[in-house]
Amino acid sequence: MENVWENCLSAVAKNTRPSPVREILKVITQEGMISFAGGMPAPEVFPVEEFYEGASVLRDKGRTVLQYGITEGDPDLRNFLASWSAKRMGRTAAADEIILTTGSQQAIDLIAWSLIDPGDVIITEDPTYLAALSAFSNHGATFESVPMDSDGMITDELPALINKIRSSGRKPKLIYTVVNFQNPSGVCLSVERRKRLAEISSDMGVPVFEDDPYGYLRYDGEHLPSVYSFDPEGAVIYAGSFSKILSPATRIGWIIGNKRIIRQLTVFKQSTDICSSPITHSLAYEYCRKGYLDSHLPKILKNYAVKRDAMQKSFETHLYPLGVKWVKPAGGFFFWLDFGKNADTRKLAVKALEKKVAFIPAEPFCVNTENAGRYGRFNFSYSDPETIEKGAVRLAETIKDTGGY
């Protein structure tokens, strides 16, 4: 008898439905499937020994480590991250300018709690991070998007868009951007546009959420300063994460920003999960304080750069001749492929599954889905070069069989 629950569901619960991504993820465990669909770190780059070294803290400081922690997160780890990220941020964050979250996904939820009334507008790049759309949407957000090119969000379009939203009586509450090696498109926002974004945010009174889970995974070129570092007015908050540079199982993200908003996020964190785990905070701090975060990173970068290069080569060999186009990503986890204006990547993805290769079609990442059929996201962090080559061959066969739809 499931009616008791069915009859009591909230409107937002009634609107949730399995995403096309979940449907694909269901079949990728099939025997022989090659998956470019996920977004997981490679298990072989986890610093297993170095992380385990810190486990003695569970014994040596057990009575503290096993207790409730403060909502803002472990002070030692917060101090470490405030200093460690200073280079990228322009300065060291003060103690009341940083909070640790249960992964950076929780950062999105807490920001939404703090800012969104039903109908308020979030401005995103198009395409954008799928799970941010879900989380903001649960809070009643509506979306307006700004197109991207190979330098990221076309920031010059922002002022007119903000004015348009305001003239229509709606409130633009946040500009959400993944500035480095964006999920799904793989591109970086240029330095000029970072400056411009900070200016527009401050001038027009619309805060920016600079989500940066991939920022440290750069395989070519130099790191770019954060949008936060160009922010004169405290209107930009920055979110980082251990998921891709240490381990997603730590469930540790961090937000740096103006103390007023950090305080607000803390209040909402109290009612959503009280505090994050002092166990994972202490283990992560032991790892960080010994310098492993920096000393291990080159090993991660090397592993992923090889895979990125392998995917570039395999796609050049097998897909480029079929008219598929892309910009080679300088970091992160993803290739974003353009199959041309007549393509239908939802259908292509289904056909590809029959050939035992999985990817995610663009649609669930898009606010404006008009051209979504052209694009698809391909992950390279999880497969070895031989598998990537095989997968590219299977993709090419799928395109040939279907005409790319």
Place this chain on the structure above:
Amino acid sequence: MENVWENCLSAVAKNTRPSPVREILKVITQEGMISFAGGMPAPEVFPVEEFYEGASVLRDKGRTVLQYGITEGDPDLRNFLASWSAKRMGRTAAADEIILTTGSQQAIDLIAWSLIDPGDVIITEDPTYLAALSAFSNHGATFESVPMDSDGMITDELPALINKIRSSGRKPKLIYTVVNFQNPSGVCLSVERRKRLAEISSDMGVPVFEDDPYGYLRYDGEHLPSVYSFDPEGAVIYAGSFSKILSPATRIGWIIGNKRIIRQLTVFKQSTDICSSPITHSLAYEYCRKGYLDSHLPKILKNYAVKRDAMQKSFETHLYPLGVKWVKPAGGFFFWLDFGKNADTRKLAVKALEKKVAFIPAEPFCVNTENAGRYGRFNFSYSDPETIEKGAVRLAETIKDTGGY
């Protein structure tokens, strides 16, 4: 310049304000303060050695343990908990009837996501768990309450209340109850009332959330069957927690219930924090599979029973002669004191702080605050017997000085 954020806050953010509890918690770290205000486990009962024993899993299964986990939580730990709690639940939960949450606080948030539209009604005991009121309230819930006596919620009042809510055009979406050693009142729901609650829930189509963080902390008498075990229709969900029987730092709670609602909670967990930590799940599972959950529990019970008895004795000696009344709790963490109909415990709590003893006045726990001035919550898990005695003396002095207000 904090206006960018101030101007963009959501309505719910604008309504949050520091609770009286937080104000008290701020001063309890003062030199010489005796605190009965908190609700934390005693650090000396943490099974530090036994928990640390399992740390080798971080090395031996590092590549799995450091990866993302599934949203529902570690399958081994879920299986263990489904079996381990079967005695209390009436049967072993199936794999799709249990989800692990980031502490049981997240269980409350996920339930709220699943059920609450703004204005919907949650029915609680009065008084009830403070942080449940905050979490439900953030989701736009309104509250109706049922009074309690020494057998817990007076369930016979439920049908009329549910009908009254419905006649007024509002929707009663959930009955929220802490059935064992309730926070704050310390009482247990009687077996007869558990049966009646399950019947009413099923007959009237209002689900029950049986929140049970203290259930295993029984110092006298026999354990009572869960409300869930009397539930013929799947309308009751049960939430347990490791916070008081292992460690709050694991941030592990579990919910057992009908698979339809478990699936819905999973969907919302995806967008709030993706998954909980496979690190803490694996460490907790290592602890559990070796039998430590059962073998260590008597040590915890012994420690707390001594403190409970000390508080009973000290309060009998110093407070009872002043007209203060209470029911001796058979388990859990709290005494709930009745200072009489002319008392004002908010003022008394402030005066007590001047005497260096802290407790929490009833008001923030109450839906109906009419009689809240009579009551206060006193924690015994965190202080040793000598400290409890000293605190009781200071309380008695405060009452004498103020006339109890």
